[in-house]
Amino acid sequence: DTEVTQTPKHLVMGMTNKKSLKCEQHMGHRAMYWYKQKAKKPPELMFVYSYEKLSINESVPSRFSPECPNSSLLNLHLHALQPEDSALYLCASSYRGAWGDTQYFGPGTRLTVL
Amino acid sequence: DAKTTQPTSMDCAEGRAANLPCNHSTISGNEYVYWYRQIHSQGPQYIIHGLKNNETNEMASLIITEDRKSSTLILPHATLRDTAVYYCIVRVGPGGTSYGKLTFGQGTILTVHP
Numbered sequence: 001d002t003e004v005t006q007t008p009k010h011l012v013m014g015m016t017n018k019k020s021l022k023c024e025q026h027m028g029h030r031a032m033y034w035y036k037q038k039a040k041k042p043p044e045l046m047f048v049y050s051y052e053k054l055s056i057n058e059s060v061p062s063r064f065s066p067e068c069p070n071s072s073l074l075n076l077h078l079h080a081l082q083p084e085d086s087a088l089y090l091c092a093s094s095y096r097g098a099w100g101d102t103q104y105f106g107p108g109t110r111l112t113v114l
Numbered sequence: 115d116a117k118t119t120q121p122t123s124m125d126c127a128e129g130r131a132a133n134l135p136c137n138h139s140t141i142s143g144n145e146y147v148y149w150y151r152q153i154h155s156q157g158p159q160y161i162i163h164g165l166k167n168n169e170t171n172e173m174a175s176l177i178i179t180e181d182r183k184s185s186t187l188i189l190p191h192a193t194l195r196d197t198a199v200y201y202c203i204v205r206v207g208p209g210g211t212s213y214g215k216l217t218f219g220q221g222t223i224l225t226v227h228p
Binding site for chain 2: 042044048056088090092103104105106107108
């Protein structure tokens with residue numbers, strides 16, 4: 001099973017709302033990632049968790065708050081977002097095996113900030 | 115990680131081979147070539163990766179030149195479902211210090227025609 005699931009598929013929120021995105025994998029992977037993808041642009045890395053610890057934060061604004069409660073679950077908490085934060089948010093996971101850590105992506109959450 | 119250059123777009127007839135080139139003239143000795151694709155509104159999908167030998171799997175073949183400065187992804191019998199953005203990514207492989215980071219370029223939009 002090489003599946004990464006993300007919920008919800010679509011999310012519309014106002015600038016004063018608080019919402020969360022959820023990502024789950026059951027492949028035994030120990031690294032999980034959040035990417036942001038604007039329309040017609042490539043994905044850009046936001047955060048990397050390794051063994052449930054935050055290892056990379058690509059200078060993401062604090063209105064995005066990641067959380068990794070366990071090795072299978074990754075959340076992205078959203079608060080006071082701006083309309084320019086509207087994008088596809090992608091989650092990925094990987095297991096650092098002998099042949100390099102292939103990343104497996106979920107289908108993404110399409111976020112619209114009004 | 116080394117930078118890559120890909121054509122913006124390519125066309126291919128259904129049933130024919132699709133050959134997608136990638137230039138990575140500044141690739142280092144410990145860097146691998148990875149290919150991902152992203153079908154519209156879905157998450158990126160891993161295709162194949164290699165260091166210096168040619169590689170083949172059930173999806174595609176990867177041909178890397180002897181000097182490793184360029185590579186070609188080959189989809190042997192393209193179908194309409196292969197229409198996607200194809201990303202060539204050069205990154206450190208096993209044992210590297212940049213844990214799991216994928217830096218996507220603009221990619222090549224491959225359109226497969228009936």
